[in-house]
Amino acid sequence: MKGLTLILGGARSGKSRKAEELVTALPGPWVYIATAQAFDAEMQDRIRLHQGGRADGWVTVEEPLDLVAALSRANATGRPVLVDCLTLWLTNIILAGREVEGETARLLDLLPGLTVPVALVGNEVGLGIVPDNRLSRLFRDHAGRLHQDIARIADKVLFMAAGLPMQLK
Ligand SMILES: Nc1nc2c(ncn2[C@@H]2O[C@H](COP(=O)(O)OP(=O)(O)OP(=O)(O)O)[C@@H](O)[C@H]2O)c(=O)[nH]1
DSSP states (O other): OOSEEEEEEOTTSSHHHHHHHHHHTSSSOEEEEEOOOOOSHHHHHHHHHHHHHSOTTEEEEEOSSOHHHHHHHHHHHTOOEEEEOHHHHHHHHHHTTOOHHHHHHHHHHHGGGOOSOEEEEEEOOOSSSOOSSHHHHHHHHHHHHHHHHHHHHOSEEEEEETTEEEEOO
16 A cells, blocks of 8 residues: 555445555554544444454554644654544534534645555445435535545545445546
8 A cells, every 4th residue: 555545435344444454564553543432332342342453553543633633743653544534533523513624625735745655444425315404414415525535636545345345546
């Protein structure tokens, strides 16, 4: 893996595992930027499982909001980076009342200048029926636009389904 890789897929499509596989194929240590926040016991369990299953050599950074700052700091270490995931970051931005366009523009400005290999994971949330509430529709549109914008500048884009990668770019 070199440059910027975007890995999309539905829930439990194997996207996180694929991203870890790509990053750990490079010499470690590696930086894992987690954007998830544990709001309930179920999420706490999920996170604990992820942490327990991660190989030695990962340095975990938990950053729900300031992804640009976390990526800049990780870039300065010279270590390959995995961001899991863009979708929760976007959710956190919206829930925090931050301006989505401004935050995503800052991310899109930063990405092309990064010098370390970066894998970004995102949930493909646009394949189901149209959500019946406005916030969910807005969220789906923001996520779709963000994925398009990142895909445009990415070196490689994968779509995961049933644990298998489809190479889109
Ligand atoms: N805060 C925090 N979150 C973590 C950590 N490790 C993993 N996560 C989060 O766990 C989430 C991914 O877990 P799952 O929900 O099991 O993955 P999924 O998207 O359903 O499934 P896959 O498509 O198989 O990846 C990501 O959003 C990560 O941010 C950690 O150490 N700290």
